Amino acid sequence: xSATLNYKSFSKEQQTMDNLEKQLICPICLEMFTKPVVxxxxxxxxxxxxxxxxxxxSNPYLPTRxxxxxxxxxxxxxxxxxxxxxxxxHGVYGLQRNLLVENIIDIxxxxxxxxxxxxxxxxxxxxxxxxxNIYCLNCEVPTCSMCKVFxxxxxxxxxxxxxxxxxxKSELSDGIAVLVGSNDRVQGIVTQLEETCRTVEECxxxxxxxxxxxxxxxxxxxxxxxxxxxxxxxxxxxxxxxxVRSLIKKYADHLETVAKLVESGIQFMEEPEMAVFLQNAKAxxxxxxxxxxxxxxxxxxxxxxxxxxxxxxxxxxxxxxxxIYFYREEEEEEEEEEEExxxxxKTSDEIHTESSVNTPATAKxxxxxxxxxxxxxxxxxxxxxxxxxxxxxxxxxxxxxxxxQTSNSNPAPMIESRQILHRLGLRHPYxxxxxxxxxxMKELMSQLVMFSLSPG
Numbered sequence: 001x002s003a004t005l006n007y008k009s010f011s012k013e014q015q016t017m018d019n020l021e022k023q024l025i026c027p028i029c030l031e032m033f034t035k036p037v038v039x040x041x042x043x044x045x046x047x048x049x050x051x052x053x054x055x056x057x058s059n060p061y062l063p064t065r066x067x068x069x070x071x072x073x074x075x076x077x078x079x080x081x082x083x084x085x086x087x088x089x090h091g092v093y094g095l096q097r098n099l100l101v102e103n104i105i106d107i108x109x110x111x112x113x114x115x116x117x118x119x120x121x122x123x124x125x126x127x128x129x130x131x132x133n134i135y136c137l138n139c140e141v142p143t144c145s146m147c148k149v150f151x152x153x154x155x156x157x158x159x160x161x162x163x164x165x166x167x168x169k170s171e172l173s174d175g176i177a178v179l180v181g182s183n184d185r186v187q188g189i190v191t192q193l194e195e196t197c198r199t200v201e202e203c204x205x206x207x208x209x210x211x212x213x214x215x216x217x218x219x220x221x222x223x224x225x226x227x228x229x230x231x232x233x234x235x236x237x238x239x240x241x242x243x244v245r246s247l248i249k250k251y252a253d254h255l256e257t258v259a260k261l262v263e264s265g266i267q268f269m270e271e272p273e274m275a276v277f278l279q280n281a282k283a284x285x286x287x288x289x290x291x292x293x294x295x296x297x298x299x300x301x302x303x304x305x306x307x308x309x310x311x312x313x314x315x316x317x318x319x320x321x322x323x324i325y326f327y328r329e330e331e332e333e334e335e336e337e338e339e340e341x342x343x344x345x346k347t348s349d350e351i352h353t354e355s356s357v358n359t360p361a362t363a364k365x366x367x368x369x370x371x372x373x374x375x376x377x378x379x380x381x382x383x384x385x386x387x388x389x390x391x392x393x394x395x396x397x398x399x400x401x402x403x404x405q406t407s408n409s410n411p412a413p414m415i416e417s418r419q420i421l422h423r424l425g426l427r428h429p430y431x432x433x434x435x436x437x438x439x440x441m442k443e444l445m446s447q448l449v450m451f452s453l454s455p456g
Contacts, residue, residue: 017111024105026050027079035102038095042083045101051092054079122275126151132275135164142278165274168281175288176265179258182292186258189297190251193244196305200244203307204237214312229326233310240304247298254291261288 024032028050036048046054058076075086088094124130124144132142138156142164147153208230215226261284268284271277313327 017108020104020108024101024108028054033101033105035105037098037101037105038092039098039101040078040083040085040095042078042081042085044078044080045098046079048092048095048097051095055087055092122273122279133161134158135161135278137164140282142275161274161278165278168278168285169269172265172269172281172285172288175285175292176262176269178292179262179265179288183255183258183262186251186255186297189299190248190255193248193251193300196300197241197244197248199305200237200240200307203305204233207307207310208233211310211312229310229312233307236307236310244300244304247300250298258291261291 021032026033026047027044028046033045034047034049037045038048038051039045040051055074055076059074074091075084077084122132122142124132124147127144127146130144130146132144134145134148135142136148136153136156136158139153142161143151143153143158148156148158211229211233212226215223265284265288268277268280310326312325
């Protein structure tokens with residue numbers, strides 16, 4: 001464990017030195033500051049020589065001697081922030097030296113000149129002279145041979161470091177592969193969720209446009225209601241988008257966590273020392289396993305982005321406009337059926353009224369029979385002699401039925417055409433026969449006298 005801490009400390013120290021070196025670079029010569037270092041009024045630092053060069057370039061007509069500006073006064077701009085620096089009569093020599101930066105440069109050069117420390121073979125904590133060279137399978141920790149013979153692991157099973165090293169390295173590699181594959185799946189889900197966001201926005205935009213177009217038709221009455229319904233769609237949109245975005249954030253956080261684990265795993269795979277590797281491999285494998293098992297993928301339902309339930313129907317009377325809400329297709333079908341039923345009843349009443357004002361007589365095919373003269377026996381109506389329907393307005397060609405008999409001696413009230421059609425076994429007559437037949441029936445009834453039918 002101490003070797004691991006030393007290794008981490010060394011890496012952190014090296015990173016700190018690299019960051020420090022970046023702060024000690026002159027913006028003019030792009031090298032480490034050369035003493036003396038001067039600090040500008042804007043708090044940026046320059047080598048005095050670089051400051052003199054930039055001052056001379058900004059004031060080319062001032063006299064110089066030996067490459068050094070001797071004139072007093074003048075100005076130039078800071079190369080870092082473009083702040084204007086005004087010099088006094090001493091020129092660049094009047095700028096204050098930054099002794100702190102100069103001392104830091106000296107310390108950095110001393111630290112950089114030290115030989116790099118090499119990673120040593122980790123030693124056993126209990127037996128300081130013994131190197132860690134075996135792995136305890138029971139305790140799952142690397143240890144030394146003395147611990148196996150005389151120490152805490154004398155009753156444990158051990159294995160060579162190389163065997164355990166290869167096995168755990170393989171497990172770590174497999175775990176990294178699983179995480180990478182999981183990342184691909186999560187990224188695919190994120191792409192789908194982003195597409196869902198766009199689709200939801202497009203659907204909401206389209207539905208809003210349709211809604212506004214219909215409301216504009218009755219703008220003076222519907223303005224207040226339009227605002228309320230638009231807010232309903234907007235709330236639904238925000239709820240859906242908030243849910244989808246929360247999933248996106250959840251998956252993004254998971255991706256970030258997995259990426260860090262993958263990066264740590266890849267860096268750790270480069271560890272040359274088996275003991276150091278084994279000391280930390282278990283913890284990293286545990287994190288990878290937890291990350292793989294703990295994450296639960298949540299998908300949205302199919303058609304989640306569908307917003308068609310916000311479609312409105314404005315085919316209503318003006319007196320109920322303020323009660324409009326998003327309609328359902330079932331309601332529209334029921335309304336159409338009710339309108340058709342009302343039209344059919346009205347037409348049947350008109351036919352019955354017209355037939356009642358005609359002279360009582362009975363029509364059979366092309367012959368009129370006077371009902372005032374008693375007719376013996378029973379008469380077949382609406383059928384030919386072979387049992388086929390004779391009236392195409394009452395029976396379609398495919399209808400096969402036994403003859404319906406009526407008695408002329410006991411005339412019954414005329415059966416409405418709607419009832420006759422219902423005897424065909426249809427809830428609603430098909431529109432072609434009904435609409436085309438009405439005109440022909442009305443014309444026929446105005447010229448002929450209907451049979452007086454009795455229920456069979």
